[in-house]
Amino acid sequence: MLDIDITEQFSRALRNSRKVAVLTGAGVSAESGVPTFRGEDGFWRNINPMELATLEAFSRDPETVWEWYLHRRDTIRTIKPNPGHYALAEMAELYNDFTLITQNIDNLHRLAGSDNIYELHGNIHRNRCMDCDHTDYTESFSKLPPPCPKCGGRFRPNVVWFGEMLPHETIDRAMKAAYQAELFFTIGTSGVVQPAASLPLIAKQNGALVVEINLEPSEISHICDIKYHGKSGEVLPAILRKIRELKIMSIQEK
């Protein structure tokens, strides 16, 4: 079991913060076996995911893009949350105001018991109609996306592709949570994709203590006050244990 050192400043923030926000990226699911985007395992048939996750690729070659999504859905269906996801679900119980923002589309936070999740990039298990906006969980193993059951229009995976806007309400709420946070965690994200990558900065500029958990330094490490370079599935449970100790101590002190 990993034990971590925490500074006085971090300990105070863990104990006293009322508003906590968390941004997660592909790294938080890596230990569950979901390939990250920018890691070597992110490639499929030697194709860079950045070349598949676009509306242009889908319009030009829907069969290939759809097959990639069927493959990823299959992989994701068999995997389970890891101790990092569970620790975040438990952390939410310890704070009055806890916001979980994710760039992941794999549903693992929900399976671990988190609720009220802001899924910035959508959810891979859903489809959306390009004509009437209807969304559903229809399973399909056909070579091409099935037609929309409502209007017969064109279905696509309900995820945000490169160059597309994020769902308005979700990003607005996420920004507000970052703005108001006293303590902000950025976990398992390379911090290169906007606007998600600006959330830790918004938090920092508005007075939050920003904590990074990542295997290695990221593009946003330089703005983080506290950095843990390790696996989120090990560091998060260690932080959760610290929070429990600190909260128990503060109850005893009162």
Ligand code: OAD
């Ligand atoms: P990336 O693949 O860019 O980054 C994953 C990060 O996780 C890297 O910084 C790794 O060092 C780190 N990492 C890997 N394993 C880890 C572990 N066990 N514990 C902690 N950290 C670990 O993924 P994202 O930052 O999520 O967007 O990518 C952001 C967005 O770019 C994705 O949501 C997707 C992608 O293109 C869209 O599809 C719109």
Ligand code: ZN
């Ligand atoms: Zn439709």
